[in-house]
Amino acid sequence: MAVEIIMPKLGMSMKEGTIVEWHKAKGESVKKGEPVVSISSEKIENEVEAPADGELIGVSAEVDEVVAVGKPIGFIGEPGEQVPDPESGGAAGETKPEKETAPEQTRQALKPESPPPAAGKKRASPAAKKLARQKGIDIETVVGTGPGGRVTKEDVLQAAEKGTGTEVSPQTVSVPAQTETSQAAGGASSQEPVKKELKGIRKVIADRMHDSIRNTAQLTIMKHADVTKLMAFRKELNTDLATDEESVKVSVTDLLARAVTKALLEHPNMNSALKEGTIYEYGHIHLGIAAANDKGLVVPVLFNVQDQSLKDISAAIRSLGEKARDGSLSSEEMAGSTFTVTNLGASGISFFTPVLNPPETGILGVGATEETLAFSEKGDVVAKKKLPLSLTFDHRVVDGEPASRFLNTVIAYLEHPYRLLI
Incomplete structure (x- = not known):
């Protein structure tokens, strides 16, 4: 059966x-x-x-x-x-009269046929394809040990260890050759544009971002934080933690999450949401940490982060980050945030205008650390590390001055890192 x-x-x-x-x-x-x-x-x-x-x-x-x-x-x-x-409950087509099946036959006849798979194309699990892209390995060169020769995640890992496969350069872009027709038209390409339907995760992101801009009054304020002491503190902290059996390593994101949490406790108006004409200030802090994968942007959530130590925050961010990269986050792990942090530092971006994650009142954008020179109190030229911070907030809920005080509080914690341990 x-x-x-x-x-x-x-x-x-x-x-x-x-x-x-x-x-x-x-x-x-x-x-x-x-x-x-x-x-x-x-x-x-x-x-x-x-x-x-x-x-x-x-x-x-x-x-x-x-x-x-x-x-x-x-x-x-x-x-x-x-x-x-x-x-x-019976087999399909056993008792259906011809007049009922005719419309279905017509629909199938009008339905465009799916293109057959390319000859020799490797069959691989989505996890294997993702890992192959991350490792820069051509999936076609990997020997599959799964059913029917299907390439598994383990096969890709084994290929990476052996150094097999063809490295795929992310800078390599395939440019279609110009046809004689396009050359005759003064070099203008006559090729049809590639059409991609807006669907799936991309459509979800598109709809939410559009709704966010349309339904809120967003304003972004920007300021540098001097993180010279923070970087030295992090280095010293990780040196001390290197002897820990659990081998904990604190990241800048971990320290930022801790600083934002402590600032939100002092400024509850930023840990709020406007819903149907009522402003709700939350007694808990569920901190969203935006992360990107090959499907798009996801926001896993650290729940009740106000009750967590720096070590707890670090472990949670690391675990959720791994799930975000391999696409194994559950819907419960991406819902309920009350404030969000998004980081484009790895892309070399400084200031930007992050879009609110409704119905939250605020989102903090983090850029790349910048090496600068400044004068000390004695007049000497000293090296400094500056971190660009961009705070977007809903002006319907919070005005510019209180939002600025919140951002200054975040910066104060980053510039006096030992206060993060209290």
């Missing part, structure tokens, strides 16, 4: 999911526990494992199709077995 592959519930708020990729084609054998399809819900993408051994005898949801939680998206059965009809 055929077994249904069900659209899973990835989080408490999930109501529907989107088919991202089928890892098995109809007629292929599958083993219980083997990834058979990837699905996504908002900013989460997960693999769905086969519930039984057998053959993929049917697919009821194609790539990019949205399916409600609990509904079947495919079927596993014995070779030659008919796909069950969800309405009648």
